[in-house]
Amino acid sequence: MxxxxxxxxxxxxxxxxxxxxxxxxxxxxxxxxxxxxxxxARWNSNLAEDMKARDVTTVKMRALAVLNVSSSLTINELSVFAVTEQSTMSRTLDSLEEQGLVRRVPRADDMRVRDVTITDEGRAVFEDVWPIMYNDMCRMFKDIDDEEYRTFVTTLHKILRNIRRHDI
Structure with a gap:
């Protein structure tokens, strides 16, 4: 074969x-x-350095980034998308909620499930860090043309499908 x-x-x-x-x-x-x-490791290290002055950890940044493009997610879904353990995400959300950057609301049909959404303040923090993330990404893909980038992302999606444990 x-x-x-x-x-x-x-x-x-x-x-x-x-x-x-x-x-x-x-x-x-x-x-x-x-x-x-x-x-x-280099990407995360660079971002952590850039985010330190804004009191935003890498996990907080990932959570805000995911929530910025998703209307609402459960803690488990957010953990998968933000690539972190559920327990770490739970602690991170405690901190983000204390800062007023996210809101956790119990679902009306199942009070055990809490939906997480980004607040206007959280969106403003993300909008502040997004140019840093984007510029770091552009620097990482310097000298790589659009076709190479699309091919690379397509290959990454194939790899993710091969190893994925979640439907998301």
Missing amino acids: DNGFSVEFLGNPDDQTKRIPSLGEIGLNNFAPYIMNRIM
């Missing part, structure tokens, strides 16, 4: 007849998860 890889060291994980290459044979610079981790 063809797995779609053109690189010879990537094989079909279901084929038990082939030898699995060592990480040394693949090399860290060809091991995509390693490269993705390096990129995201």
Whole structure:
């Protein structure tokens, strides 16, 4: 079965007849998860540095970003979209709510479920940090044209579908 890889060291994980290459044979610079981790660690570090002066942590920024484009989400949904543990998101929302940046409202049909929405104040904070996020992204994709970017995002979506545990 063809797995779609053109690189010879990537094989079909279901084929038990082939030898699995060592990480040394693949090399860290060809091991995509390693490269993705390096990129995201640098991205998060840069953003954390930029957000510090605004008293916005990376998790707060992610929550505000997601809520800025979503009308309302549960804590579990927000945790998935903001890529953080539910317990961390819960503590983050406590802080954001104390700052007046989000609102948690019990659902009328199920009081156990709370919908989280961004307030006008939260939207203003996000609008303040958005140019920083956008400029950091543009710097990250410097010298990458529109077609390369679209292809890259398409590939990332395929990878996400392959490893996804949530429907969202």
